[in-house]
Amino acid sequence: MAxxxxxxxxxxxxxxxxxxxxxxxxTPLYVLAILLMGGITxxxxxxxxxxxxxxxxxxxxxxxxxxxxxxxxxxxxxGIAHAGTLISAILYLFRAKWRNAINRGAEAMTVFAVxxxxxxxxxxxxxxxxxxxxxxxxxxxxxWVNFKSPxxxxxxxxxxxxxxxxxxxxxxxxxxxxxxxxxxxxWRRHLYNVLSFGWRGTGEQWRHHxxxxxxxxxxxxxxxxxxxxxxxxxxxxxxxxxxxxxxxAPYFVAGAIFSGIAMVITVLVPVRASFxxxxxxxxxxxxxxxxxxxxxxxxxxxxxxxxxxxAWYSTNAFEQAAFWHRAFGDYWxxxxxxxxxxxxxxxxxxxxxxxxxxxxxxITSIFINIGMWFERYVIITTxxxxxxxxxxxxxxxxxxxxxxxxxxxxxxxxxxxxIFLRMFPIVAVQEVKETYYENEGAR
Amino acid sequence: xxxxxxxxxxxxxxPMLIFGALALVGIVTxxxxxxxxxxxxxxxxxxxxxxxxxxxxxxxxxxxxxxLTNANWQGPIHRVLDSMGAFVPLSxxxxxxxxxxxxxxxxxxxxxxxxxxxxxxxLWLSDPSTFLRDVVLLAYLAGxxxxxxxxxxxxxxxxxxxxxxxxxxxxxxxxxxxxRGEAAERALAEKRCRKMAAVVALSFTIGYSFIATDMIMxxxxxxxxxxxxxxxxxGGFLSAVSLATLILLxxxxxxxxxxxxxxxxxxxMGKMIFxxxxxWMYLFWSQYLVIxxxxxxxxxxxxxxxxxxxxxxxxxxxxxFWTRISEPYVKLTLVTWILLWVVPFWVLLGQxxxxxxxxxxxxxxxSLFGFWIERYILVTPSxxxxxxxxAGAAVTPFGWMxxxxxLGFVGLFFLCFLAFAKVFPGAIPAKS
Numbered sequence: 001m002a003x004x005x006x007x008x009x010x011x012x013x014x015x016x017x018x019x020x021x022x023x024x025x026x027t028p029l030y031v032l033a034i035l036l037m038g039g040i041t042x043x044x045x046x047x048x049x050x051x052x053x054x055x056x057x058x059x060x061x062x063x064x065x066x067x068x069x070x071x072x073x074x075x076x077x078x079g080i081a082h083a084g085t086l087i088s089a090i091l092y093l094f095r096a097k098w099r100n101a102i103n104r105g106a107e108a109m110t111v112f113a114v115x116x117x118x119x120x121x122x123x124x125x126x127x128x129x130x131x132x133x134x135x136x137x138x139x140x141x142x143x144w145v146n147f148k149s150p151x152x153x154x155x156x157x158x159x160x161x162x163x164x165x166x167x168x169x170x171x172x173x174x175x176x177x178x179x180x181x182x183x184x185x186x187w188r189r190h191l192y193n194v195l196s197f198g199w200r201g202t203g204e205q206w207r208h209h210x211x212x213x214x215x216x217x218x219x220x221x222x223x224x225x226x227x228x229x230x231x232x233x234x235x236x237x238x239x240x241x242x243x244x245x246x247x248x249a250p251y252f253v254a255g256a257i258f259s260g261i262a263m264v265i266t267v268l269v270p271v272r273a274s275f276x277x278x279x280x281x282x283x284x285x286x287x288x289x290x291x292x293x294x295x296x297x298x299x300x301x302x303x304x305x306x307x308x309x310x311a312w313y314s315t316n317a318f319e320q321a322a323f324w325h326r327a328f329g330d331y332w333x334x335x336x337x338x339x340x341x342x343x344x345x346x347x348x349x350x351x352x353x354x355x356x357x358x359x360x361x362x363i364t365s366i367f368i369n370i371g372m373w374f375e376r377y378v379i380i381t382t383x384x385x386x387x388x389x390x391x392x393x394x395x396x397x398x399x400x401x402x403x404x405x406x407x408x409x410x411x412x413x414x415x416x417x418x419i420f421l422r423m424f425p426i427v428a429v430q431e432v433k434e435t436y437y438e439n440e441g442a443r
Numbered sequence: 444x445x446x447x448x449x450x451x452x453x454x455x456x457x458p459m460l461i462f463g464a465l466a467l468v469g470i471v472t473x474x475x476x477x478x479x480x481x482x483x484x485x486x487x488x489x490x491x492x493x494x495x496x497x498x499x500x501x502x503x504x505x506x507x508x509x510x511l512t513n514a515n516w517q518g519p520i521h522r523v524l525d526s527m528g529a530f531v532p533l534s535x536x537x538x539x540x541x542x543x544x545x546x547x548x549x550x551x552x553x554x555x556x557x558x559x560x561x562x563x564x565x566l567w568l569s570d571p572s573t574f575l576r577d578v579v580l581l582a583y584l585a586g587x588x589x590x591x592x593x594x595x596x597x598x599x600x601x602x603x604x605x606x607x608x609x610x611x612x613x614x615x616x617x618x619x620x621x622x623r624g625e626a627a628e629r630a631l632a633e634k635r636c637r638k639m640a641a642v643v644a645l646s647f648t649i650g651y652s653f654i655a656t657d658m659i660m661x662x663x664x665x666x667x668x669x670x671x672x673x674x675x676x677x678g679g680f681l682s683a684v685s686l687a688t689l690i691l692l693x694x695x696x697x698x699x700x701x702x703x704x705x706x707x708x709x710x711x712m713g714k715m716i717f718x719x720x721x722x723w724m725y726l727f728w729s730q731y732l733v734i735x736x737x738x739x740x741x742x743x744x745x746x747x748x749x750x751x752x753x754x755x756x757x758x759x760x761x762x763x764f765w766t767r768i769s770e771p772y773v774k775l776t777l778v779t780w781i782l783l784w785v786v787p788f789w790v791l792l793g794q795x796x797x798x799x800x801x802x803x804x805x806x807x808x809x810s811l812f813g814f815w816i817e818r819y820i821l822v823t824p825s826x827x828x829x830x831x832x833x834a835g836a837a838v839t840p841f842g843w844m845x846x847x848x849x850l851g852f853v854g855l856f857f858l859c860f861l862a863f864a865k866v867f868p869g870a871i872p873a874k875s
Contacts, residue, residue, distance in 0.1 A: 237736035246670035249729035314667045315563035
């Protein structure tokens with residue numbers, strides 16, 4: 001089996017060597033990837049400029065579907081951002097040692113996902129320059145934000161989450177940056193000098209570092225639940241059939257963790273393959289992430305089933321019509337993509353052999369990413385396109401502008417991830433070595 | 444585990460007598476109650492049945508969860524949880540009484556009423572089919588639980604198998620057919636239980652979602668909430684954690700457990716009550732907020748019946764606060780909220796209280812008692828509405844019938860617990 005033939009690190013130096021290999025001068029393939037991602041991102045910026053100049057009419061958004069690809073993509077990326085905190089904070093508190101090979105990658109991914117997500121409400125409001133209207137501060141315009149609006153809660157939830165994810169990433173990086181500082185002779189040395197905050201590795205510094213991580217974890221744990229709950233209430237507190245349902249908060253949180261873990265797998269498998277990190281990021285890590293996928297996929301499936309059942313059980317004509325429309329109406333294809341990718345495709349992961357098969361896990365994770373994007377698309381567009389009055393039903397088709405910006409969100413995310421990969425150690429070296437020495441002692 | 448304690452033991456006489464007496468009190472109370480006021484008797488019965496059935500199954504889910512997550516700190520804890528699961532088959536049997544009392548509990552068993560008031564739901568809520576479905580589900584759950592318990596207990600039966608004077612030798616022999624030797628059995632049990640644990644957890648969620656819909660939500664047949672089934676099942680799980688903590692604390696000096704429920708394990712159980720009660724609060728809040736904000740009468744009715752009009756206002760009017768808080772059931776509901784979240788959260792926030800038996804035990808008991816009231820609050824206001832209470836209908840959670848039947852369930856639950864520990868002596872472990 002794959003796990004048995006996996007190399008284990010020969011010694012602690014090899015861990016250093018393996019991880020710091022990612023900081024070596026870039027290969028042509030890497031440069032090509034950066035250029036490609038940069039190109040797509042530029043196209044997205046162009047599309048945004050076009051939209052900003054000509055107005056929101058260039059999107060497919062029109063009555064009755066006023067929320068479309070942008071909000072879908074916003075929710076998608078906020079969801080992706082959940083894996084980082086789950087792995088860094090919750091698994092840390094649970095003393096799940098396996099997390100330390102993947103937590104840095106997940107934390108970095110989280111930060112870039114939140115940054116990607118945060119742009120979409122701005123893109124969606126059209127007049128980008130008015131975004132600061134959402135910030136509550138006494139102003140001469142005499143404006144005050146509406147705290148009763150869940151959209152306002154979102155500003156705070158996502159803002160808090162961004163802050164703590166960045167803190168997590170930076171605090172975790174300090175000892176590793178110090179290690180890189182002593183190892184990398186080129187211009188990056190100066191950057192590392194600043195970002196290692198004078199780290200010398202004294203006992204006192206380690207003690208403070210450990211306390212900081214512990215307290216950050218305690219503070220971040222409730223955020224894993226709260227952020228996506230608040231996002232779910234953007235929909236659930238309204239009266240739109242298919243949106244107004246009490247299970248939304250835990251269901252969205254489970255979905256967010258589901259998609260986040262999938263994205264961790266999606267980005268880490270190529271990294272592992274191209275830098276030969278097999279001894280550090282091992283099949284057992286994929287096995288454990290696979291278990292999370294199985295659990296969250298089951299919760300998501302349970303929520304789908306409950307929603308359909310309750311819609312029928314409610315005997316509420318609007319609710320029933322909304323769910324009939326969801327499964328068999330205009331958007332049936334999106335719904336069935338969602339159910340297939342999120343519930344059926346992960347089923348083989350109940351088997352351990354499959355979870356240990358990294359290629360299979362990678363392919364599954366891509367399907368889950370697609371499925372989870374469609375989940376939000378289904379909820380948002382089917383809900384709005386088919387509300388109470390048949391006279392106000394409509395069909396939404398995204399325009400090329402929206403699709404370009406959607407593609408650019410992926411390339412933007414990947415671009416930053418690739419840059420991070422070259423600049424900082426992608427694996428938490430100190431933590432991996434700590435576990436290595438603990439196991440060494442046990443051996 | 445040493446061989447000596449795997450030998451069969453006699454049932455502890457004192458506890459047996461006490462719990463036997465409690466069970467008797469319960470049966471007598473229920474009998475007298477039936478003759479005086481059957482509606483109240485069945486209502487009280489349903490409330491207690493729900494509490495203990497979901498708790499016993501929840502205990503097995505916790506045991507499964509520990510296996511699934513490779514919780515290496517658990518030590519003797521899952522043995523106590525397995526013994527708590529011994530009530531599961533009895534809960535299936537006791538469900539028959541709910542069926543007998545159906546016409547006193549569920550309006551929809553009357554097809555004429557159903558056709559008039561909840562047309563469209565008859566397919567789901569009707570006399571034989573709803574109960575038949577639930578019995579099948581409960582029987583399935585009992586079957587799954589039995590297989591899980593068998594797999595989990597089997598390796599502890601080695602000594603009993605070799606001892607010809609073991610009581611219930613026939614059963615022990617049956618459960619140890621094809622014995623492979625203790626070490627091999629243990630390894631096999633770990634592997635098998637791990638697989639079965641997933642089935643137990645999944646079956647619990649699905650099974651008790653249906654029970655919550657059919658036996659609680661249908662008491663207020665117009666009300667729906669997609670969260671409610673999961674909320675109820677989670678409550679069952681958390682109540683099992685609380686009771687397990689309480690049992691472990693009580694038995695921490697008994698010969699099987701002495702020295703096992705260490706400070707660090709108390710800390711871990713305390714963390715579980717702490718974390719899970721936060722999650723309970725989260726589920727409650729997520730359900731409440733959506734209903735409050737949506738403000739649809741058919742949804743808010745359920746909240747109004749329990750929390751009064753105070754908590755569904757569009758904004759916070761302090762004038763008249765005490766009047767609104769004195770509406771029927773409101774204070775009682777707030778007590779459950781305090782016992783299930785406020786106290787566990789604030790008291791167990793630090794490390795010391797989690798490790799101190801008297802504090803941890805008090806919080807665990809409070810949480811358990813809180814769940815008893817919470818289940819009462821889920822059932823009763825649907826059957827005796829606040830309007831009826833204001834019109835003079837007598838209702839109290841602490842009447843003789845309520846307390847008597849509750850004691851009866853406590854007695855039956857612990858008789859099962861002790862009997863299981865007797866037949867399967869390794870179930871309550873000794874020092875390792």
